[in-house]
Amino acid sequence: MFNLNNILRENIKNLTPYSSARDEFQxxxxxxxxxxxxxxxxPLDEPYNRYPDPLQYNVKKRLSEIKGVPVRNIFLGNGSDEAIDILFRSFCNPGVDNVILVPPTYGMYEVSANINDIKTKKVSLTEEFQLxxxxxxxxxxxxxxxxxxCSPNNPTGNSINRDDVETLLNNFDGIxxxxxxxxxFSRQKTFIQELTEYSNLVxxxxxSKAWGLAGLRVGMAFASEEIIEVMNKVKPPYNINESSQQLALKxxxxxxxxxxxxxETLAQRDKLVLSLKDLDFxxxxxxxxxxxxxxxxxxxxGIYNFLVQKGIIVRDRSKIDLCEGSLRITVGTPAENEILIDTLKNFK
Known part of the structure; x- marks a missing residue:
């Protein structure tokens, strides 16, 4: 049975968070x-001399309307990477605790674990890229x-079987x-609809992706109110700057x-797949x-280097387990995809 206090670090339980001026007067x-x-x-056109809202209420309110999740269940971070780091710092004791990763997957989980001195246990996905x-x-x-x-998974692109994720949620006493x-971009529905059912789900x-705001660095975490309170306790007081908040709202x-x-991206993805299938390599x-x-x-x-010479950059993932021989290609605009295919047709 999941109990937040059983996995929360003792120093975080006893932590008195920094109280900023904007916390004390709202x-x-x-x-x-x-x-x-x-x-x-x-010295700018906008009044950036004032500190931003430390809890980004207006942005969360808008996200709440879009996602159908209460504001109290939303955390905003400086990219998802900040949320990942805060989870390590809140729940994992350095040099003692461990986490499980399922490679091939997003590399920042392991980097953040190493930064926080947390052991990683790796259980590779199956040949079908499932748990x-x-x-x-x-x-x-x-x-x-x-x-x-990670679902849809990076770098494989597939969604993870939903029943398998729920099996872990029902049987694992951690998060x-x-x-x-x-x-x-997925046909699978989001897990945020399950927050009320699973108290150990984040x-x-x-x-950064579908919304096209990678340059603003705004990541979201959705979880129980208990977990969100912990994350807000641990985060820096003003972790999302004012310009990012205002531009995100816009x-x-x-x-x-x-x-x-x-x-359009999905249509271009299907078209790109059909064009690539015609290439003999x-x-x-x-x-x-x-x-x-x-x-x-x-x-x-060879293909990667050839494309680089032509000014086209894809991602070589061929050294990653289960991804041997593979390149990861982002779906571009129709013009970019056409340039890619026309260029690849000249690869010998």
């Missing part, structure tokens, strides 16, 4: 002399605090983190435009629920 006033800001303004539930069960011990699952960075999403008003981009194209495809080739390094 509301509107005519004169602010509490935060040691520059009272004369900033090895028996292998995961064998690796879980009393010090296993987190399991990271299951489902990273849904590419969920907007869902990560981002504005972007979140354009849901229809983003939905049209998603439809392409051995396989794995099914994708993301805005990229994993392509197995006869000569990944």
């Amino acid at each position: 509301g509107e006033a005519s004169v602010y002399l509490d935060a040691n800001e520059n009272a004369f303004g900033s 090895n539930l028996e292998g995961i069960a064998e690796e879980i011990d009393q010090n296993t605090k987190l399991i990271f699952i 299951v983190v489902v990273d849904e960075a590419y969920i907007n 869902v990560l999403q981002t504005l 972007a979140l008003a354009n849901v229809e435009q983003v939905n049209n981009w998603i439809k 392409v051995l396989d194209i794995y099914p994708s629920d993301a805005n990229f495809i994993l392509v197995k080739t006869t000569d990944p390094k």
